[in-house]
Amino acid sequence: MPLSEPAAREPIHTREVICRGYRRTDGLWDVEGHLTDVKSYAFHTEQRGQIMPGDPVHGMWLRLTVDNDLTVQAVEAVTEKSPYRTCGSVTPNFQRLVGLKIGPGWTRAVKERLGGVQGCTHLVELLGPIATTAFQTIYPILAREQAEKARAAGGGEAGSKEDMLRTKRPVLLNTCHIFDSNGEVVRKNWPDHYTGDRPRDAAD
Structure with a gap:
């Protein structure tokens, strides 16, 4: 374990963020992120009812398709699991990312388009690791080829x-x-x- 030995404790909450980058056959790139929040205990929600241990409270997917310059060509956002039935109704707003370039000013531009009630907190958070994954996916390959x-x-x-x-x-x-x-x-x-x-x- 890279961290020091912890005090006696019990697990309560696990957030997992997995990002993957892909090179497409049409010359573009897909960068996908998946976020889940899982509790170690059962609890009741107003709209979903009882959520059991291991059943994600949040399950969000996001795919950005970008070109070699890291400019967003297409977006797909999906809310698979959420505490409220209408959480997924905001996903069409993520089309506002089309045309933006991942790089300096990216975070500010995302907040302008998807901040506050215009977006989903968890999907917006997912855009951070997706952006860095895009760099890690694309830059080394293009540098090597150049x-x-x-x-x-x-x-x-x-x-x-x-x-x-x-x-x-x-x-x-x-x-x-x-x-x-x-x-x-x-x-x-x-x-x-x-x-x-x-x-x-x-x-x-």
Whole structure:
């Protein structure tokens, strides 16, 4: 167990979020998320009646179809399990995501279109891990393919993936402390985009 040994306790609630990315044969990408909330005890709800242990209180599905630029081409949202029968009536609003690009400003744009009563709290929350899964799915594949094309065209080291990544602005620049443009990871891997005080070519 990576965490320290816990105090004596009993399980109460489990939230699971599973996201998967797929490359489609038509050149687009599907990124799907599934969220479930499960209690360890039975309880009564006004509209669903008794919910037994292990029966999800929430069961939500969301699929974004995006292009290589991470622009949303299609959306499918489904509320499979919810405490109220009308929870799923808001899913058509998620079509408002079509045309948005996953990247800087994504969270703000999502809140503008689906915040508060315009959306479902749980489906909106699911868009966060779906967005990062889209990056993890698409960026490495396209980077590898671009490097292979450059290598084939250049015929040598000049066309290597490493050389290409050192000159192209990294997508993750300044999105996390490890990719701080003033930090060592950027200095070593993307010196053209390093903004720190240490010389770019300084020995480690």
